[in-house]
Amino acid sequence: MKLLIDFFPILLFFVAYKLAGIYVATTVAILAAALQLGWTWWRQRRVETMHLVTLGLLVVFGGMTLALRDPIFVMWKPTIVNWLFAAAFLASQLIGQRTLVERTMGHAVSVEPTVWRRLNLMWVVFFLVLGLTNLLVVYVASGFFAAHQALLAGSGLASVDLTSCAGQFQGELLALCTSAQASEEIWVNFKLFGMMGMTLVFVLLQAFYLARHIEDEPRPQEAD
Numbered sequence: 001m002k003l004l005i006d007f008f009p010i011l012l013f014f015v016a017y018k019l020a021g022i023y024v025a026t027t028v029a030i031l032a033a034a035l036q037l038g039w040t041w042w043r044q045r046r047v048e049t050m051h052l053v054t055l056g057l058l059v060v061f062g063g064m065t066l067a068l069r070d071p072i073f074v075m076w077k078p079t080i081v082n083w084l085f086a087a088a089f090l091a092s093q094l095i096g097q098r099t100l101v102e103r104t105m106g107h108a109v110s111v112e113p114t115v116w117r118r119l120n121l122m123w124v125v126f127f128l129v130l131g132l133t134n135l136l137v138v139y140v141a142s143g144f145f146a147a148h149q150a151l152l153a154g155s156g157l158a159s160v161d162l163t164s165c166a167g168q169f170q171g172e173l174l175a176l177c178t179s180a181q182a183s184e185e186i187w188v189n190f191k192l193f194g195m196m197g198m199t200l201v202f203v204l205l206q207a208f209y210l211a212r213h214i215e216d217e218p219r220p221q222e223a224d
Contacts, residue, residue: 009033014192021163026062069159079131086127115213144183151176
């Protein structure tokens with residue numbers, strides 16, 4: 001249930017994108033993140049750091065995407081979020097007595113301190129890899145940045161709405177528009193299915209790792 005709540009803005013972003021394009025989807029994601037934060041506060045009377053950071057960066061990078069009509073800003077948001085979390089987990093490894101992983105899960109699982117530190121480093125690496133993978137999809141795998149820049153250069157416009165440019169251009173510009181649209185959709189699909197899939201796989205691997213190191217509680221000795 002918690003995982004579904006955490007991915008709530010991403011799910012709504014995906015649906016809104018399929019229906020109305022990236023600018024409407026960005027607006028929906030900002031509103032969904034605000035609703036997510038309010039729901040958590042109403043139910044638990046506390047604010048989760050992840051939700052607060054996500055909303056803040058969505059407002060900043062999503063706002064820049066909406067103001068400048070350039071999707072690249074909202075595409076950078078997942079990378080910044082993940083790298084900030086990597087920095088936070090790494091800082092907890094270097095400062096203080098307990099890592100962030102231990103503070104989060106220590107009440108439910110008992111393992112050796114060295115195990116917590118290894119697991120915390122695994123989260124650092126995971127967040128770094130997830131952020132880097134997002135950029136690789138934007139700039140390499142999908143080719144969005146190159147396709148979008150080619151469309152802007154060819155049209156001579158400062159911004160182009162990919163949801164409507166198919167009816168606006170013809171010939172070579174139409175081909176560039178179609179290419180940019182396809183590239184953008186690859187990233188949107190990765191943002192939902194790719195990132196969620198990577199997270200689920202990592203959480204499962206973490207669970208297997210913890211299961212091998214959980215300390216058994218001492219059993220009371222039976223009286224003779």
